Amino acid sequence: MFVKNAWYCAGWDHELSQGKTAVLSRRIAGESVVLYRKLDGAVVALEDRCPHRQAALSLGRKEGDSLRCMYHGMKFGPDGQCNEIPGQTTIPERACVRAFPVVEKDNWIWVWMGDAVKADPALICFSVGPGDAGWNIKTSQVHVKTNYRLEIANLMDLTHIAWVHDATFGGTREYELVRPRMTMRPRGIDSDIWLRNVPVTRFAQHLFPPDMRFDLHFDVQFSVPCNFVLHFKVYVAGTATEGPSDGQLVLDSYSCQAVTPCDADSVQYYYSWGASRATDSPGLSDLLKEAIDAAFLEDKLTLEAQHRNISEKPDFKTIDIVHDAGPGKMLWLLDKMLKEEAAAEKRAIPIAATV
């Protein structure tokens, strides 16, 4: 179901304050995780489950760098090891909570859900955060009751912009002719997409003359489990060349999107959009945020209905179309990683049994 050896986004950094109540509960890839900050600000991620009687540690209390379970008072350090059991002096070795590797990067909190020794921060996807001085990035999030594979398929095929987002990002059927230039990476796919000589997108129609035309460039880095980083540029039509361009830039922007599966039936979708300082103007990045908020409710409606339909008839025979290539490649990569993890786990069992 879920790739374990991967970094999953657990939220925007501003969600986890140093306040008294800053103990957050998150559902990530089928596990309950509790997050808090140490005194130095570093984020700790533990399983949200006391080893004594499974009380929720997220109802607990931060004490220095430790987290105290507020059911019977057991206290755990940031490594998950119990360092106090009220009323007794000995602490059993097994009195520890699973600790997850965690990294803050680009204003996102990333948690590694698999084998801690494999948790390489270099595997965290590139992104541009709201804290980046060169960009005016606005952030948001939405909960969607769908399986994350449907989100992958959605994001790997931008032709849906013409239909799902007709009222927001749409306005042209040129998307249907899109054939992305895709490059496979070990844990993701890069896509390069040009749309030439198209009208302005619906949400910005009031900003330009009606007959003005644009070239759009989508530079997408997609990585497992479901992280989508889009460098999106808009040029005056006919002025942009492929590769580094000296065309007439109307908008240079980044939209960074991390879709974290909570469980098989829902995802938490953290996303952003914003213009470069050079192409920003007062109110512009707010308009982008308004547009993406509206558009993602369109996706939510579509993907929740699709998920209900699939849950009802999981064996329904479907047909494929030309635009399935992108989704197919990414889902193939995901399934390959899932199989490799399953095989590695199978090999690991006899070793564990001999310990």
Add this chain to the structure above:
Amino acid sequence: MFVKNAWYCAGWDHELSQGKTAVLSRRIAGESVVLYRKLDGAVVALEDRCPHRQAALSLGRKEGDSLRCMYHGMKFGPDGQCNEIPGQTTIPERACVRAFPVVEKDNWIWVWMGDAVKADPALICFSVGPGDAGWNIKTSQVHVKTNYRLEIANLMDLTHIAWVHDATFGGTREYELVRPRMTMRPRGIDSDIWLRNVPVTRFAQHLFPPDMRFDLHFDVQFSVPCNFVLHFKVYVAGTATEGPSDGQLVLDSYSCQAVTPCDADSVQYYYSWGASRATDSPGLSDLLKEAIDAAFLEDKLTLEAQHRNISEKPDFKTIDIVHDAGPGKMLWLLDKMLKEEAAAEKRAIPIAATV
């Protein structure tokens, strides 16, 4: 569970407009159905499921006589056949949606959920709609979280009027002596019921002298799956004869009720009531509608609690009483049809396998 070769009511005709958003989703006998009107007004009923990736077509857009899936833009004609796949020129033969036979009659939309070649409009039950010039029929509907077999049992035994509807339709225990004269038809049962010399029903007590007595005549046509058409007449007591009567008519009315199972645990109940023009008077049919709306909430409460109880103890041993005859006959007929359909399906499998 559900008889397939039957007409199911999908709603009142006025619910499906020619407006831009007039694409309705309905749950009928365990299937999701999308409804829309062609330019000539004729209703189209398709499975609410795109053959590409199971997106909901009810989120789609009407384009002329076609319906476009607004996920990837595939467009389907009223026969369910795909007539456009944006971005590609060939259309696979299997790119089609199941189309259901549909008929409008007496202001109800009827959908045939089984084998299309058997969809004979003559099998649609007789009813009197709000559009009938001779009657002032008012319409309504209610969702009930119960199994439709419980609705069948409810409607086939009018003695429950004395108890469930004590505060609305009730007012006399004469109902308990009712012995309907029943006539079996191939797909239903007719019931003929007389109540003689009874006081006025509760909801109309303020209209008549307290000691006035009436004769009531119920002429019921019940048909599968669960359609109940009642010709209800009230006479001054002692003036009516059975058969065509020249008695003193106080009320001549029709109540037409179509109970459509959504799935095993809920039904959508479309119903009406209204007087003949000859016996109507200003406000009278509104009173009938008020009364039936109130009464059907009484049924809803009763049948939802009963359904919860049965779901909890499906094997509970029950006892039978004298009034079970009507429900028993109708459920026997339903089960007979279910068995015949199951047997026919079993026979059909080897044939399909040889194709």
Add this chain to the structure above:
Amino acid sequence: MFVKNAWYCAGWDHELSQGKTAVLSRRIAGESVVLYRKLDGAVVALEDRCPHRQAALSLGRKEGDSLRCMYHGMKFGPDGQCNEIPGQTTIPERACVRAFPVVEKDNWIWVWMGDAVKADPALICFSVGPGDAGWNIKTSQVHVKTNYRLEIANLMDLTHIAWVHDATFGGTREYELVRPRMTMRPRGIDSDIWLRNVPVTRFAQHLFPPDMRFDLHFDVQFSVPCNFVLHFKVYVAGTATEGPSDGQLVLDSYSCQAVTPCDADSVQYYYSWGASRATDSPGLSDLLKEAIDAAFLEDKLTLEAQHRNISEKPDFKTIDIVHDAGPGKMLWLLDKMLKEEAAAEKRAIPIAATV
């Protein structure tokens, strides 16, 4: 899951009036029970399920000492035997509803869910009700979505007061040193607990000088399934001796708590607290009620989260701590009774089979 041969609390006596609508539905140990009072005030408890078609009798109507099912009018006496079937003269012997032994005691209604011949009122736990002239007892209740075994564990270990109830009953960590003196009874455990020289509990801090110290005495009678009766006394520190004491009493109070499992996933928690007339003063027992209402919401939050965690990972390996002794003893007693009942039922089956 549930001990059957036990008295379960079905509510406070004032909840069941003699009013027209005083027919209550309760969920007790996995069974639906309907309660009403006879003309003489005695409470009747029947299964909430008509033997005809499983309609809910709690939607029925009290008629004298009988309860009429308002679906088809069958009427049942307080022993559950049907005494009227409208429209027919014979009443089948099997037309009866299961009747449960019921006793009112200390303003609580108690229902016996097992074999009626074993229903000994002497097995009802001791308690002090709001009607007791010597005490000013205030009552309340709360619904908690948890398994009742977690409530047992919660109540058998008062050290949780220091943590769960830090903001209400808490204020000292002395609780962690508590070692109750426990006495096993056939159907319960008595606990005797002293806390010496502790500060005032949080909710009463405004009533005493900040440096004042107290001795607390908890005298607990716990009995199956999950009834907790606490005689709680507060003395000026250093003035109380164990056993009958002539110390300086600040508060002499009773809190009686009956936790009734509705089903595997929820309980209805009936509870009270109040001072003796001798130690009461205007507003004091109201303060106690305010405090216990607030505290039980803290428990609700904790136990609902714990129940969700356990439901998610029922096989999670937990560790034990020193304070598990009390919970362990009581759960052992419960499991012993469950096993004995299961064994007795197994022995009973061949006998039934030969009848």
